[in-house]
Amino acid sequence: MILPLPRTLLTQQVVDSMLCPTGKRRIDYFDTRLPGLLIKASDSGRRSYYIRYVDTHGRTKEKRFADAGIMSLADARNKAKELLARLSLGDDPFVEKNQRRTVPTYRDFILKRYLPYMKTHKRSWRVDEAQLRLHILPVLGGLYMDEIKKQHAIELLRQHREEKRFKPSSTNRMLNVAHRTFSCALEWEIQGVASNPISAVRKLRENNLRDRYLSNEELRRLIAELDGSDHPRIKEIIIMLILTGARRNEVLGAKWCDIDFQNRIWRIEFNKSGITRYVPLSTGAIQLLRNVDRVPGVDYIFFNPATMQPYVNIFHAWNRVRKDAGIKDVRLHDLRHSYASFLVNQGRSIYEVQKILGHSNVKTTQRYAHLSNDTLLAATNSVSDYVSNVSGRVLDSRMKNIAATFSSVEMRNAGFLP
Numbered sequence: 069m070i071l072p073l074p075r076t077l078l079t080q081q082v083v084d085s086m087l088c089p090t091g092k093r094r095i096d097y098f099d100t101r102l103p104g105l106l107i108k109a110s111d112s113g114r115r116s117y118y119i120r121y122v123d124t125h126g127r128t129k130e131k132r133f134a135d136a137g138i139m140s141l142a143d144a145r146n147k148a149k150e151l152l153a154r155l156s157l158g159d160d161p162f163v164e165k166n167q168r169r170t171v172p173t174y175r176d177f178i179l180k181r182y183l184p185y186m187k188t189h190k191r192s193w194r195v196d197e198a199q200l201r202l203h204i205l206p207v208l209g210g211l212y213m214d215e216i217k218k219q220h221a222i223e224l225l226r227q228h229r230e231e232k233r234f235k236p237s238s239t240n241r242m243l244n245v246a247h248r249t250f251s252c253a254l255e256w257e258i259q260g261v262a263s264n265p266i267s268a269v270r271k272l273r274e275n276n277l278r279d280r281y282l283s284n285e286e287l288r289r290l291i292a293e294l295d296g297s298d299h300p301r302i303k304e305i306i307i308m309l310i311l312t313g314a315r316r317n318e319v320l321g322a323k324w325c326d327i328d329f330q331n332r333i334w335r336i337e338f339n340k341s342g343i344t345r346y347v348p349l350s351t352g353a354i355q356l357l358r359n360v361d362r363v364p365g366v367d368y369i370f371f372n373p374a375t376m377q378p379y380v381n382i383f384h385a386w387n388r389v390r391k392d393a394g395i396k397d398v399r400l401h402d403l404r405h406s407y408a409s410f411l412v413n414q415g416r417s418i419y420e421v422q423k424i425l426g427h428s429n430v431k432t433t434q435r436y437a438h439l440s441n442d443t444l445l446a447a448t449n450s451v452s453d454y455v456s457n458v459s460g461r462v463l464d465s466r467m468k469n470i471a472a473t474f475s476s477v478e479m480r481n482a483g484f485l486p
Contacts, residue, residue, distance in 0.1 A: 077101060080141045086115055105148040107136055117144040121155050131162045171260035174216060174249075175209035181256070182249050191338065199245040203228055208246075213253065214260030218268040221246070225269050236272035243269060281406040286395050293393040301370050302385040304360055308370070309400065311353040313407030313425055316400045320378045322369045327357060336426075345426040408433065 076082070078099040088095050088109045098120075099105040109115045115136035122128055133151060134144055154161050172180070178200055186193035207224045208216055224246060228239050247266040254261055282290065287310075294303040308319050318336050326335040332354055334347040349357070360369055363376070372379050382400075390396050404425070411421045422433040 078105075078107065078141055083107060083115065083136055083141050086136075088113075099145070102145050102148055104152050105145060106130075107144075108132075117148070119148050119151055119155075121152065123155075123160065124158060171212050171214050172258065173210060173212050175205055177213060177253060177258060178205065178209075178249065181258070182252055185252070196245050196248070199242050200249075203242050204246050204249075212260060213258060214262075216265050218265050221265045221269045224266075235274075237274045240271045240274065243271060279405075280398060280402045281409045282395070282398065282402070286393070286398070287406070289393040290389070290395060293389050297385070297389055299385045299389075300373050301379065302382060302389060304356065305370050305379075305382060306386070306389070306403070307356055308353065309403040310407060311350055311356065312347055313404050313411075314347060315404065316382075320370060320380075320382070323367045324362065324369055325367055327369075329354065329357075343426075343428075347426075348424065 076097055076099075078097065078101070082097075086097065086107065086109045088111045092111065094108055094110045096118075097107050097109070099107075104119050104121055106118050106120060107115055108118055116132050117134040117136055117139065118130050118132050120128065120130045131151075133147060136144070139147070151161055183193070183197060183200075186196055190196070204224065207227055208220060211220065225239065225243065228234060228242055243266060247264060250261065250264040250266055254264060290306070294306055297303055305319055308314070308322075309316070312319070312334070314334075314336070321338070322334070322336075326337070327333075327349075328335070332349045334349055334353075335344065336347060337344045357369065363371070366376050368376075368378050370379070371377060386400060387396075390398050408421050408425060411424070412418070418430060418433055422430050425433060427433045
């Protein structure tokens with residue numbers, strides 16, 4: 069509803085010569101041709117076009133929409149008609165304008181909303197913080213949330229790939245963090261965010277699966293070096309990793325209160341998945357724990373004797389041991405790989421390995437489940453034995469050894485098969 073308050077017929081000459089009377093701060097002139105259009109002249113000499121209307125709640129409002137020194141009266145009438153028409157249909161253009169003013173920059177959103185939330189709800193929030201600080205904010209930080217489009221996401225990818233030291237997996241992790249920030253913005257209905265621009269960027273193909281695990285000989289050398297180490301805890305920590313397949317931080321932060329000796333269970337509450345899991349403890353692991361010196365009042369199992377707190381970093385001690393053992397390329401996490409391989413090579417199913425390692429998806433477990441060459445040979449020989457038993461023809465030892473090494477074509481070429 070427009071309030072008809074005619075005062076004078078506005079003309080361009082009237083607008084150009086309009087002055088605020090002496091002694092007043094401002095005066096309003098209403099247009100008789102277009103009800104709802106008015107012009108305000110202030111004692112500073114400024115003249116502005118306004119519209120007056122009644123909003124959907126029945127409140128009378130006035131909104132400035134143009135400077136009379138810049139826009140002509142004819143253009144102001146046309147603009148006022150457009151605004152009043154939208155208002156009559158329930159579409160408030162001034163609300164949209166105010167909303168645009170509340171759109172934050174990407175940097176403000178990250179620092180004021182995203183990171184404070186992640187610090188409370190995500191244990192690995194520092195990973196996000198580092199990716200944002202080093203890679204994402206330098207590209208997107210100065211943009212408003214409603215300005216960030218597909219081309220900016222592509223530019224983010226391009227700049228990260230210019231750093232030759234980054235593998236495709238590193239770039240994908242960075243993109244995952246960026247994607248998560250916009251997913252949160254959408255969920256929280258942050259002003260100006262209507263879609264996730266990072267979704268338009270295709271992830272890079274990864275081919276960096278690391279197949280490294282301990283052979284029997286390497287395991288023997290490692291144990292021998294651990295026996296001779298003068299580090300107060302490195303042997304216990306490494307053996308615990310080997311016997312449980314647990315992650316480094318899980319072992320370093322292990323507490324006595326989480327060990328159930330009677331049921332031979334280790335309760336790990338704070339882990340990568342965020343879900344409490346229970347690790348069965350073998351006889352060897354139980355014996356290792358019973359041999360660890362306990363200090364009254366200290367609940368951490370593998371504590372640093374100097375601080376009575378968990379070790380923050382054992383890299384230097386581990387690096388010295390692995391070099392002396394001749395396995396300098398083996399990482400601590402490769403002990404987890406090795407544990408899975410030991411299980412599978414002993415005939416345990418992939419689903420048993422999945423349960424012990426705490427993987428939610430068996431596909432993750434399959435990456436760790438390496439089979440030794442001896443196991444594969446034993447498997448293929450089992451087929452040979454089966455065929456021999458069924459056919460009644462027993463291959464002699466010479467042929468069985470060759471069959472385990474060569475293909476049938478190679479054997480035929482060598483004269484062992486017709």
